[in-house]
Amino acid sequence: MASFGFLGLGIMGKAMAINLVKAGFDVTVWNRNPEKCAELIALGAKHGDSPKEVAATCDITFAMVSDPAAALAICQGEDGVAAGIGHQRGYVDMSTVDAATSQEIGNAVTQAGGRFLEAPVSGTKKPAEDGTLVILAAGDQSLYQQAVPAFEVMGKMSPYLGEVGQGANMKLVVNMMMGGMLSIFSEGMSLGMKSGLEGEKILEVLSAGAMANPMFAIKGAMMLAEDYTTSFPLKHMQKDLRLAVELGDKLAHPMPTAAATNEAFKLARKEGYADEDIAALYKVMK
Structure with missing residues (x-):
């Protein structure tokens, strides 16, 4: 062995x-x-x-x-x-x-x-x-x-x-998508609850449709409980987004959503949430 x-x-x-x-x-x-x-x-x-x-x-x-x-x-x-x-x-x-x-x-x-x-x-x-x-x-x-x-x-x-390089590229693509999904999810949860909707109802509706996914269920529950116990540190997601945007620059490939998401995560780091879970992005959205 x-x-x-x-x-x-x-x-x-x-x-x-x-x-x-x-x-x-x-x-x-x-x-x-x-x-x-x-x-x-x-x-x-x-x-x-x-x-x-x-x-x-x-x-x-x-x-x-x-x-x-x-x-x-x-x-x-x-x-x-x-x-x-x-x-x-x-x-x-x-x-x-x-x-x-x-x-x-x-x-x-x-x-x-x-x-x-x-x-x-x-x-x-x-x-x-x-x-x-x-x-x-x-x-x-x-x-x-x-x-x-x-x-x-x-x-x-x-x-x-x-x-070598293709594993790194695949990981950056995956995490770039994850970060973007979490960003719009945080915005949607914040908007819905500010308009008077119940957070649990938003999650219930999402779980029944085409957007159902484990990340929304897990991170949504964390947001509602205001429990940001670290599973994936927010600072590491921002690092991955930065690297993905840099890859886009290298390939002259437009990355408008990834770039905006990177800025949202940078704002969360500035607000002091770097070592909290990526779900803490919600705190700067609400």
Whole structure:
């Protein structure tokens, strides 16, 4: 059985790594704040002292960090993944980054003798805990095949999308759409309730028609309860929207709705809701 490393134990990474450990895999974990490793170690994981050490001792190392800067930081430098990978070991970056960052990380890994796969995920805290994420893989196909047993524990679907960059692009497209849907949903809920409609009735009507979807049901209930317990941090959605708009600029592709949505999320960050759930966008709409 392959040995797995896991770097980054935030909201998503911790849940994903726990599922690997509980499935019986040999897992070594690392986090910038080592205290976050304690729960995994109690469940049977090993602790690595650095990304370099984890990459040097595991067959495949997975990473799940917050943004492009963090993804580059754990790959580069004397204690980074690229310094330890070598010998055809595999590195799977599951962070949401832009295609250029993913390609830069992939080049560093392959030049060091390793194999690289990008595999950003679609899903938030609950799907991560339940092992029902959608994993968007692209890059080295032999590494993809080797990683499938782990993907099957962490997710319900893991399509192979081709060359490095296509997984990142797919994730940005998906999250751009999600952010846009949440923005108009927040506006609609706010408008309806300001006009005297009951929030529960709005959700009931939506759930019966063509716009019925799990996100509206889950986030709508959070809005009505004014409970913004973080499942997907608002600041991370704004980062994804920014990257999607940048991709549109690069391709000279018009993005009027995504650009407006990005500005709405930036306003929510300015109002102090960066670390709350994406549903907190509603607070700036109402």
